[in-house]
Amino acid sequence: MYRLWPPDEAGNVDRAELERLYGYPEGESKWVAVNFVSSVDGAVEVAGRSGGLTNAADREVYPLGSKLADVILVGSNTAVIEEFRGIEPDEDQAELRERHGLAPIPRIAVVTSGRTLPPDAPVITDVQVPTIVITSGSAPRELREQWEAAGAEVVLAGETEVDFAAATAALEQRGLRRIHCDGGPRLFGSLLEAGAVDELRLTISPLLVSGTADRIAKGAGIDPARLSLASVLAQDDTLLVRYLVSNS
Structure with a gap:
């Protein structure tokens, strides 16, 4: 792995x-880092999954975001499609988290309107620590009770739709300030609209995909957010870029 930016480093x-x-x-304030891998032409999936874009460089860097996080934030569509499950730390991860003063296992928080997250989803049932389900007051009470019966902690953030500023604040209130967002594009777009993103971590995979795949952010749109380049790493033909997001 070679650093290209900053040039003096x-x-x-x-x-x-x-x-x-x-x-x-370091500090007490929350930090939301959004993570994506995309092709050079902006696709976030191949044949419906992000796995077709990942490579050795991405697999070395990308997991650090979750391994060093208090909580992994993911949209329900992504969680279900990617068959997201709880983290099972190996010896290396356990040592890493202990060294950084973190709980043994990061929690998972799933954002849903209620329609796309069945109570038997692996992200709820196949976990070692209770998953947090973030939804709004419009989610059916029966479904919320089913999530809780399956072992999840249900957090209401917003009345008719999820309030993403309130959602990240609720995680911070639980001491989960290091927030690793795993997507997908609608979740990223909603977080941007709420001004809740601090950092974008993007792996640019050396592939051209074309087609109709989504780009990394999708939603109603925002006034363009100003980014500042934090670091650029390279390995083989892959670029790994970190941007800080200005929310002012």
């Missing part, structure tokens, strides 16, 4: 430096 990057780059700022 160019050179090979070791594991300790990767942990620093893909960790979270």
Whole structure:
């Protein structure tokens, strides 16, 4: 892994430096880092899944975001399609989290309107610590009770639709300030609209896909958010870019 930016810090990057780059700022305030892999032409999936875009460079860097997080935030569509499950830490991850003063296992928070998250989804049932389901007051009470019966903690953020500023604040109130967002595009778009994103971590896979695949953010649209380049790493033909997001 080689650092291209900042230019005065160019050179090979070791594991300790990767942990620093893909960790979270010190302090008490929450930090929302959104993570995506895309093709060079902007596609976020191949044949309906992001797995077709990932490679060795992405697999080395991308997991650090979740391994160093308090909570993994994911949209229900992505959780169901990707068959998202709870984290089962290996010895390396357990040592990493202990060294950084983190709980042994990061929690998972799933955002849903209620229509796309069945109570028997693996992201709820196949976990070691209770999943947090974030929804709005419009989600059917019976479904909320089913999520709770399956072991989830249900958080209401908003009356008729999910309020994403309130959702991330609810995680922060639970001491979950290091928030690793795993997508998908609608969740990212909604977080941007709420001004709740602090950092974008993007792996640019050396592929051209074309077709009709989504791009990394999707939604009603926002006034363009200003980004500042934090770091650029390269391995083989892959670029790994970090941007800080201005919410002012």
